[in-house]
Amino acid sequence: MPLVVVGISVLVLLLLMTKLKVNGFVALLFVSVAVALVQGIPMAEIPDVLSKGIGGQLGDSVITIGLGAMIGRVMGDSGAAQRIADSLVDAFGERWVQLAMVVTSMIIGVTMFYEVAFVIIVPVAFTLVRRTGSRLLWIGLPMSIALSTMHSFLPPHPGPTAVVGTFHASVGKTLAIGLLFTIPFAALIALVWPRLPFVRRMDPPIPQGLVSDRRFTEEEMPGLGWALSVALVPVVLIAGGAVYEMCVPDDDPALPFVTFIGSAPIALLLTLFLAGWAFGPRLGRTLQEVASSCVAAAQAMSMILLVIGAGGAFKQVLTDGGVSDYIKDTTSSWDISPLILAWLIAVILRVALGSATVAVVTAAGVAHPLAAGSGVSPELMVLAVSCGSIAFSHVNDPGFWMFKEYFNLSVLDAIKARTTYTTALAVLGLGGVLALNAAGL
Incomplete structure (x- = not known):
């Protein structure tokens, strides 16, 4: 019954948004309330459940996305994003601009969360679209695919890291083994998917307000050194903090400070201050002009943040309604390979709940007793769960x-593009895990 409710709720949501053209934020809240009532959540508790879901989602996202959008707009309005985009085209050539995005996204995405890396790189992608005259998805989709793969498959990202302890696996070994198939699979899907006929038919324009429409002259743009330095500051801070945390004991005296500046909100806040000076007064632009760029970014992000928050409410209603417990109880007695079981449970939970973190944690808890006596590598168990958690990304x-x-x-177009590529990555990931297991790794 819970899975039927999930299926019907998704269909209703699609009907509201595609046929009736209801705003995404309103549609998600309406369906969330309806699902909460059907799943037996007391009416008096439903507002709190919605608030918990929205608050939890935006608590994780609003600072990251908001600051990232402001940094991107400041870089765009100063010509820094164009400088990076022009340099990528000069280095790779227009023919290989997709490869440039894949390489850039993989390097940045190994340690940075999907949302953080996305908002840092997407202004460059938008600028590349304008510079080359390419379709938005021709350049943007490879970027998103590469970031999704890094984020979902590998530690130190939240999903894989959350279950490393469950299976008593090594973070370093999990990362090393995962890279063996993550890089080729991400590159394959990233370069193939934009060429598929159903994707090529999509030609959305760049959203208004997220990037400057101005074309800068060579003299107006900041130097490449400054542009890259500012863009890479959050990468260095966040990646450095993650590596340092893995390499030192818990009582290291510098750990609290490194963890502080390596957290995404602080790293992005420091980067925004640096960008405001480097691409403001240093170039002769006033602080008022920099502030105007930040305001424009915030205005453009308002509806995006509302929709993302409502998606968190939908996810919370499904979780509190007992869907995850139902799936856990149903699958705990299945007698199949621990690797396949862990992957399959993560897929089912991902489809039902939308939360990759809930999917990996629950799947790991169910599969752990089977894995303990099977002789399967704990690192491969982590990767199997992580691969499953990326599958079937959709409206929840x-x-x-x-x-x-x-x-x-x-x-519908987002489902065609994103749901299909995440599922292809999950299936390829399972194949990679099974192949490594067969090879004795």
């Missing part, structure tokens, strides 16, 4: 709405 996944809004897609 807040990341789906971020993808949809930034790439200006309809709900």
Whole structure:
């Protein structure tokens, strides 16, 4: 019954948004309330459940997305994003601009969360679209695919890291093994998917307000060194903090400070201050002009953040309504390979709840007793769970709405593009895990 409710709720949501053209934020809240009532959540508790879901989602996202959008707009309005885009085209050539985005996204995405890396790189992607005259998804989709793969498959990202302890696996070994198939699979899907006929038919425009429309002259743009330095500051801070935390004991005296400046909100806040000076007064622009760029970014992000928050409410209603417990109880007695079981449970939970973190944690808890006596590598168990958690991203996944809004897609087109590529990555990931297991790793 819970899975039937999930299926019907998704269909109703699609009907509201595609046929009736209801705003995404309103539609998600309406369906969330309806599902809460059907699942037996007391009416008096429903507002709190919605608030918990929205608050939890925006608590994780609003600072990251908001600051990232402001940094991107400041860089765009100063010509820094164009400088990076022009340099990528000069280095790779227009023919290989997709490869440039894949390489850039993989390097940045290994340690940075999907949302953080996305909002840092997407202004460059928008600028590349304008510079080359390419379609938005031709350049943006490879970027998103590469970031999704890094984020979902590998530690130190939240999903894989959350279950490393469950299976008593090594973070470093999990990362090393995962890279063996993550890089080729991400590159394959990233370069193939924009060429598929159903994707090529999509031609959305760049959303208004997220990037400057101005074309800068060579003299007006800041130097490449400054542009890259500012863009890479959050990468260095966040990645450095993650590596330092893995390499030192818990009582290291510098750990609290490194963890502080390596957290995404602080790293992005420091970067915004640096960008405001480097691409403001240093170039002769006033602080008022920099502030105007930040305001423009915030205005453009308002509806995106509302929709992402409502997606969190939908996810919370499904979780509190007992869907995850139902799936856990149903699958706990299945007698199949621990690797396949862990992957399959993560897929089912991902489809039902939309939360990759809930999917990996629950799947790991169910599969752990079987894995303990099977001789399967704990690192491969972590990767199997992580691969499953990326599958079938759709309307109950807040990341789906971020993808949809930034790439200006309809709900159906976002499903065609994102749901299919995440599922292909999950299936390839399972194949990679099974192949490594067969090879004795």
